[in-house]
Amino acid sequence: MSNETWRLIVDKNSYADFSVSVSPAVEKAVVNGEAPPTIFLNVFDQDSITVGVNEDPEQVLNLDFCRDNNIDFRRRVNGGGAIYTGTGSAFMVYFVPTSHPDVPETTAEAFPKILTAFAETLSDLYGFPAEYRPLNDVQVEGRKLVPTSLKIENGVMTFRFVVNVKEMDTEVAGAAMPMPPEKVKDKVLKDLQSRFTCLEREAGREILADDLEQMARSAVEHAFSAPDLQIGDLTDAERGYAEEFRAEYDNEGWLFGKSESNRFRSEVQPGDTVGYGRDKAVGGMLWATLAVRDGKIWHAILNGDWHPRPIDSVGWLEDALAGVDATEDDVRSSVTEFLGRDDVEFAGVQVDDLMSAFGKALADQKPVE
Secondary structure, eight states: OTTOEEEEEEEEOOHHHHHHTHHHHHHHHHHTTSSOSEEEEEEOSSOEEEEOTTOOHHHHSOHHHHHHTTOEEEEOSSOSOOEEEOTTOEEEEEEEETTSTTSOSSHHHHHHHHHHHHHHHHHHHHOSOEEEETTTEEEETTEEEEEEEEEEETTEEEEEEEEOOSOOOHHHHHHHSOOOGGGGTTOSOOSHHHHBOOHHHHHTSOOOHHHHHHHHHHHHHHHSSOOEEEEOOOOHHHHHHHHHHHHHHSSHHHHTTTSHHHHTGGGOOTTOEEEEEEEEETTEEEEEEEEEETTEEEEEEEEESSOEESTTHHHHHHHHHTTOBSSHHHHHHHHHHHHTOTTOEETTOOHHHHHHHHHHHHHTOEEOO
16 A cells, blocks of 8 residues: 555635535545545645534534624534634545554544554644644644544545634634533633643744644554655546535535424423432533433434544434433443444443433423423
8 A cells, every 4th residue: 555646735725615515425426436545735724613514503503603703614524523623724634545554443542542643743743742632633742733524434534624824813713612611610610711722833933834744644644554645636526525515514504403492392291390410421412312201201402512433423322312211221231232233333431421411301391491
């Protein structure tokens, strides 16, 4: 594989638009064998926010603030949490077939391997002490520099990095994405300004387009067996796929697909109760909603910013809880059986983590208004 030719694409899009159009288009082309392994370096041309595929914008964003301040927001097609990206910062994606010998088989293996290599790249290029922080970040002395997300499905690893190049407007980002206290309970640095840093601050100089391309090339060399990385562009087929995905995902039906109002509110009957619970696992935030009817769970919603594999497995767990007696013992039994499946990986999320959120939702049951 050392002489294999890979494609490097450098472009400019907003993170919001890129996440629901170009990114899934390139992934589809690589899955179909229509494109070679691809590294995509995207420099953001406007401020925007994306939330993860398993997040509810009504839970994690201040929607009124975003709309009043013209902050574009979308729901991605991959896991992870809400991310605010400013103009001039960058997004890098690896689209690499899992047949490549350097691609890990699981999420739990991929994050440390890929992100340790990326941290080493930044330290080598810029001289500051970047390091991998479990589960899915690169940090500098406790400050988050590179949040990431990952999807391993259909024979392709899609690994996404957000590189905070410029200083973030933390006042705007904090107002747009209010943090629940559980999010930072395990953090030494609690406020947004202290928790994040940027490449220019740590490097002590302006970062130019050539610097970002060098970073991308060096990162690939650190992580994979020396592919031949050649500048390329989207194909006509990929541009067509991007338009199809934009039509599918750039709408309110998709955006609020994980929202309670779209999931069960129209089916509520007199006597139904609903409860809410949330907690923080190593893998990320967990938001649980349990609707109960006649002593049994009739609808479950599990949202959050962890990285399930496959993406659809969250829905499998929600379906598995439907009809279960609304007791902690019965819910725990169902959750334990589910996480024991060979075709499911909730990296950094254990039975006790899920039960902390579900247990709170069971204890919080109130009549549906």
